[in-house]
Amino acid sequence: MSTDAYVPVRTFVEQNSAGFLEDLKDWLRIPSISGDPDRVGDVRASAQWLAAKLRATGFPTVEIWETAGGAGLPAVFAEWPSGDPQAPTVAVYGHHDVQPVTPLELWETQPFDPSVRDGKLYARGASDDKGQIFFHVLGLRAHLAATGRTAPAVNLKLIVEGEEESGSPNFAQLLRERADRLACDVVVVSDTGMWDRDTPSTVTGMRGLIAAQIDLHGPSGDVHSGSFGGAISNPLTELVRLLAQLHDENRHIALPGFYDGIVALTDTERRLFAELPFDEAAWLRTAKSRAAVGEAGYTTLERVWARPTAEINGIWGGHTGPGQKTIVPSEAHAKLSFRLVAGQDPAQVRKALELWLAERIPSWLEYEVEFEGDGVRPCLTPLDHPALNSVTRALGRAFADDPDGEPRQILYTREGGSGPEADLQEVLGAPVLFLGVALPEDGWHAPNEKMDIAGLLRGAEAAAYLWEDLAGNK
Template sequence: MSDTPDSAVRTYIDTHREEFLGDLTEWLRVPSVSAQPEHAADLRRSADWLAAKLGATGFPVTEVWETAGAPAVFAEWPSGDASAPTVLVYGHHDVQPAAREDGWHTEPFEPTLSEDGRRLYARGAADDKGQVFFHTLGLRAHLAATGRTAPAVNLKLLVEGEEESGSPHFRELVEERAARLAADVVIVSDTGMWSEATPTVCTGMRGVADCEIDLYGPDQDIHSGSFGGAVPNPATVAARLVAALHDEDERVTVPGFYDGITELTPAERELIAELPFDEAEWLRTAKSHGTLGEAGYSTLERVWARPTAELNGIGGGYQGPGGKTIIPRHAHLKISFRLVSGQDPHVIEAAVKDWVAERIPAGIRHEIVFGAPTRPCLTPLDHPALQSVTRSMARAFGTKVRYTREGGSGPAADLQDVLDVPVLFLGVSVPSDGWHSPNEKAEVELLLKGAEAAAHLWDDLSAHWTV
C-alpha cells in the first residue's frame, strides 16, 4: 500500500530532522540582536543567511530588503496556477539581547540540545527563528508528498529584522512594497499554543496605543508650607488623573472608549471556557497574588478580548530618603491602552487627549505625546482560511484543535491594515519556551509538528479557498 499524504509528509519530516536541526542551529549562532547597534553586522549576516537558505529550499525569488534600520528578507514562489490563492507568511529574524550572566545555563548563541534531544536551547529558538525556519521543512515535505514542483499556493515570505525593537520601520516597508506583498491571506508564525497537550490556533491580537503625559506647575520646586493649599500641585493632578481612569467596575472612563468594539459571542466564550485554565498557576506565572479586571469577564476574556488602560509609570517630586516638603514643578505619567477589534488607535488617542485636557486645572500646563500605535486584528471563527489552519494543525497533532487569542500586540496588524487581508496565526511555541527570558528553548517535536501543519496547509488552502 502506498503512503497516505499525511504519512508521506510525516516520513519526509522524520527523515530530514537532523538536517533541519543542523541548519537551524547554524542560524541561531548568529546574534541578530536588533536592540543593540553593535549587532548591526550580525543582522545583515542573519538576513543574508536566510535568503540563501530560502534559495536553496527552492524559492526562485529571494531578496534582502533594506530599511532605515535592519534588513528584511522577502521570498516568493508562484504556484503556476492563476486561480490559486496567494499566501504571505510573516516572521522575524531578529532576537532579544542575551548574555550568559543573565542566568543562562548555556551560551545563548551556542545552540544546545538537551540530553534527551527534546529541547533546543538558544536565543531565538522559539522567538522566532525556529518558527520561521520550520516553513522550509514543511514546504519541502509538501512538495515531496504531493509530487509537485511548486507549492499549491502562490507562496511569499516576509521576515523582518526589527520586531524585537518595536518594528519602527515595518509599516513604511509594507507600504512601500505593498504591490510585491499583495496576498489573499497572511499567515503569522510568531505565536504559540496553549500547551503541548492542547494544540491551539490564535485568532487575534490586541492593538496598543501608549502615551506619556507631562504636567507642569510652578517654575521650580517650591516650599509646601509657604505655598501649599494655594497653588495647584502637578503630582496631585497626576494622581487624580490615574484615579479617574477606571470606574468601580474597572471599566475605562474615557468617553467613547468602548464604542464599536467586537464583542465576544456566546460561542467564543464557551470555547474559551473549555480551555484547561488553572488560575492559581496563571497567577504564579504572573508573579501576582490576585486577579482584578473588568466586571463580568473571566481572566482569559479580559487579557484576550477586552480593551484595557494600564498605568506603566508615575513620577514627580522628591523621591529620596527622608522628607522634603515641596510642591514639585513637574509630574510624569506613562499609560498604555490595549485595544481590541473595532477600536481605532487614532480615535482612542483623540478621546484620551480630550479626557485629559478636561481634567487639568488652571495653573497646570500639560503635554501628552503618543507613540506609534499598533492596530488590533481578529479573524472570525468561521473564516474559511482559519478553518484550513485548524484542519492542518489537527492533521499534524492528531487531536482536536482549540482557539485562543493573544493579549499582546504585534506588527501583523500593519499587514492586515495595509494589504486589506485577513491575518491568521500558525505557531507551535508553548509557554515554557521562555520568550525574552534566560534559557529560551524550543520543543523539537513541536517545531516538527509545525512543519507538518505547514505542509498540509498549502494543499488545504488551495482546495478550500473562497473569496
C-alpha cells in the first residue's frame, strides 16, 4: 500500500466506527450457542445475519453451507474476486457460534444485551469470535475507500463456521467437500489474540492433540484383599506403575519415536520468546500452581508453546467412596492426552502409545486403549514466510501512533491449545496466518466477556493494510 493511503484507512475506520459498533451489537444480540440444542435456530439466525451483512458490503457471492451430522449449525461462505489475474487468494477463517453463558449470575450485564463500559464492549462473542471476524468487514470497506478500488486487492474468501465452540465436529469434512471452493494461497485466522495491550504480537503456531483412554482388567470381579492380595495382580497397582514410566527423570516422554521429526525451536525463536514481558509469578497464579515444572532444558513459554506433552487427565478404579473396602479391584482406568508440535502426526503418536502399552502391560492382564477420534494436527508458520511478514507489517502500521510514522514492533507468540487451524492448513495446503487482536483479560468462555474497542478498530485497520501488502507480495 502506498504511504498516502495509510492515513485515509485510519480516518475511514474512525469515522465509521460508530456504525460498525451498532452493527456488531446487533449481531451479538443473537444467542448463537452451538452447544445448546435449544439454540440451533439462533445459530442459523446468526449465519443468516452475517450473510445479509456480507451481501450488503458488496460480496457478490455469499452462501450458507450446511454441515454433516444433522446438527443444523451452518457455516457462512463469501467470495469477492479481485479481478486481477495475478492477485493471490486469501481465505479468512472465524466462527459465529459462542460459548454458553452460565453461571448467569456472575454477569454484570446481560450476556446478549451488549453494553459499553470504559472503552470495552461487553457481550458473549464480543471477542470470541464475532467481534474479531466482523472487523474484517470494516477493514475491507476501509481498504476499498482508501485505494479507490471497486474490488479487493486479493481474491478474498470468508469461511465462518457455526460449530467451533462445540469442537468443530464436522468442519474437516466440510473443508474436504468444499476444498475446490476454498482453494487459496494463504489462510488468515482471526480467532486468537495478542500478548497484551502494550505488546502487539501475532501467533505463529498451535499445538495438536490426541487423547486416549486405557482400561485394565484383572480379576473377573473385585475380591477380598485379605484372601487374595499379594498373590494376584492388582490392575490399579499395575496402572500406576505403568503411568509412572510415561516420563523419565528429565520429564521427557518415553514413548518410542515420540520426538522423531519434531521441528526444533530455532535460536531466533527462543530469543524472540525471551523478549516478551513474561511475568512467571503472575502466570503461576493463573495456573493455580506453586512452581513451574516441566521438560528439562526449556523455559516455561517454550514448554507450553513449542514442546509436546503427555498428561494424565484422570485415573480411577476400585473403591473411592467413604470408609474402607479392602479389595483387589477388577478394573483400572486412565485418560491421557498428548499435545503435539510441528513435525508430529497424531497417527504416529497413536501407534507409539499402542506399542509402548503392548511392551509393558503384563500378559496376565487384559487391556484396551481407545482413542477419541483421529486427533488434531499441529500447525506452524515459519518466521521467514513472506506472507507472515505481510501480517507483521500490517499490524505494525495499525498499532503505530501515527500510521505514516514508525511502525510498531510486532513480536511472535504461539498458542498451546488446539483448534481447526491444522485442518485448514492440511486440507487447503496453505500456510495459516493469525490476525487476532483479543487480549488475555477479555474473558473468553467466562462471564463478562469483553473486547477492547480500540483494539477492534486497530484490527480493522490491519486488515485494510494486509490485503494491499499481500497483493504486492507475490
